[in-house]
Amino acid sequence: MDLGIMERIKTAIVGASGYTGQELLRLLLLHPDVELVAATSRQEAGKALSEVFPRFLSLPGAELPFIEPDPDAIAATGASAAFLALPHGVAAEIAQALLKRGLKVIDLSADFRLRDAAVYKEFYGHDHPAPEMLDDAVYGLPEIRAKEIREAHLIASPGCYPTSILLPLLPLVKDGLIDAATIVANSMSGVSGAGKKADVSLLFCECNESARAYGVPKHRHLSEIEQELSIAAGEKVVITFIPHLIPVNSGIATTTTAMLRKGVDPDAIGEALEAAYADAPFVRLLGKGGCADTKNVTRTNFIDIGWTYDERTGRVLLMSAEDNLGKGAGSQAVQAFNILFGLTQTDGLHFA
Ligand SMILES: NC(=O)C1=CN([C@@H]2O[C@H](COP(=O)(O)OP(=O)(O)OC[C@H]3O[C@@H](n4cnc5c(N)ncnc54)[C@H](OP(=O)(O)O)[C@@H]3O)[C@@H](O)[C@H]2O)C=CC1
Numbered sequence: 221m222d223l224g225i226m227e228r229i230k231t232a233i234v235g236a237s238g239y240t241g242q243e244l245l246r247l248l249l250l251h252p253d254v255e256l257v258a259a260t261s262r263q264e265a266g267k268a269l270s271e272v273f274p275r276f277l278s279l280p281g282a283e284l285p286f287i288e289p290d291p292d293a294i295a296a297t298g299a300s301a302a303f304l305a306l307p308h309g310v311a312a313e314i315a316q317a318l319l320k321r322g323l324k325v326i327d328l329s330a331d332f333r334l335r336d337a338a339v340y341k342e343f344y345g346h347d348h349p350a351p352e353m354l355d356d357a358v359y360g361l362p363e364i365r366a367k368e369i370r371e372a373h374l375i376a377s378p379g380c381y382p383t384s385i386l387l388p389l390l391p392l393v394k395d396g397l398i399d400a401a402t403i404v405a406n407s408m409s410g411v412s413g414a415g416k417k418a419d420v421s422l423l424f425c426e427c428n429e430s431a432r433a434y435g436v437p438k439h440r441h442l443s444e445i446e447q448e449l450s451i452a453a454g455e456k457v458v459i460t461f462i463p464h465l466i467p468v469n470s471g472i473a474t475t476t477t478a479m480l481r482k483g484v485d486p487d488a489i490g491e492a493l494e495a496a497y498a499d500a501p502f503v504r505l506l507g508k509g510g511c512a513d514t515k516n517v518t519r520t521n522f523i524d525i526g527w528t529y530d531e532r533t534g535r536v537l538l539m540s541a542e543d544n545l546g547k548g549a550g551s552q553a554v555q556a557f558n559i560l561f562g563l564t565q566t567d568g569l570h571f572a
Pocket residue numbers: 234235236237238239240241260261262263264289304305306307308310328329330378379380412413414415416417544545548549
């Protein structure tokens with residue numbers, strides 16, 4: 221769909237200088253139905269996008285200057301929608317201000333992903349900044365919530381690890397094919413997952429040619445993973461999740477295992493995945509024995525999923541790969557934006 225310059229959706233990115241913000245810039249500057257009217261950064265305010273990121277030099281729109289993250293200034297550009305690529309806690313306040321000014325908000329932070337403010341406090345260590353807004357937000361996993369996204373004003377884009385774990389698991393949990401209490405998810409993430417912040421443990425010499433588990437046993441993403449699995453199962457689900465940092469810029473590979481329920485034919489796994497994602501343009505099923513590989517999905521909105529059954533242990537193995545900045549963040553948020561504005565889901569998201 222190409223709406224033409226007069227009808228393009230005026231859009232803002234708040235926090236456009238960070239890693240997910242840069243990915244949003246790349247996608248939205250090239251999106252046929254979007255006119256980028258504002259991009260914020262406190263550190264880069266006043267400089268053109270192409271001055272800060274010379275990779276955008278020849279792109280139309282890249283002369284736009286960064287502005288301060290001031291809700292009045294953002295609304296004054298005429299934007300109808302804003303993507304928030306801000307730290308947790310900061311996003312909630314700006315979301316509230318932009319919603320009041322009539323913008324639709326797609327938030328990439330965790331501020332609106334959880335339905336229960338007490339769970340937010342348990343996992344994020346502070347009170348939720350705007351608990352009264354939680355009921356209005358839609359957990360924006362497009363393959364699962366397209367109907368709700370269409371009606372939303374506030375979309376909470378899922379976390380990178382949860383996307384890689386939930387998409388393979390949800391159809392199986394929903395159909396009762398696996399014992400949800402036995403789920404164990406092991407993920408490996410590139411370093412950009414941690415954002416663009418000064419942290420000694422993320423320096424090149426600390427990460428390169430090395431791999432380590434972290435955030436065990438209670439990484440904050442467990443909260444949204446368990447929330448969504450519990451909704452699908454119709455009962456409380458608690459799982460084990462072990463994230464690892466690996467020395468690549470971006471990409472997440474996840475292997476999730478769970479016991480097949482007694483009496484279930486293992487081939488029902490492949491059938492459930494195929495039925496769930498028959499019309500999902502960004503879920504690529506690799507079939508039985510398919511081992512997903514991050515190099516096939518980096519800089520795209522695809523998630524690749526393979527599966528197999530281990531007869532010796534009775535465990536189902538699900539292998540997925542995505543880009544944490546793509547399907548795990550920026551491009552997934554654009555996919556939700558496309559649905560929200562009645563565009564074709566794939567607009568602006570073909571291989572870039
Ligand atoms: N990295 C990833 O793979 C993923 C990240 N996310 C989430 O997306 C959000 C952004 O992440 P990421 O891009 O990695 O983060 P970065 O740290 O790379 O970028 C943060 C951005 O927010 C701006 N910012 C920081 N503090 C403030 C503030 N107090 N007020 C206004 N602007 C501020 C920064 O610009 P400046 O300081 O110049 O204002 C920068 O543009 C986070 O909530 C993160 O959890 C979600 C999925 C995956």
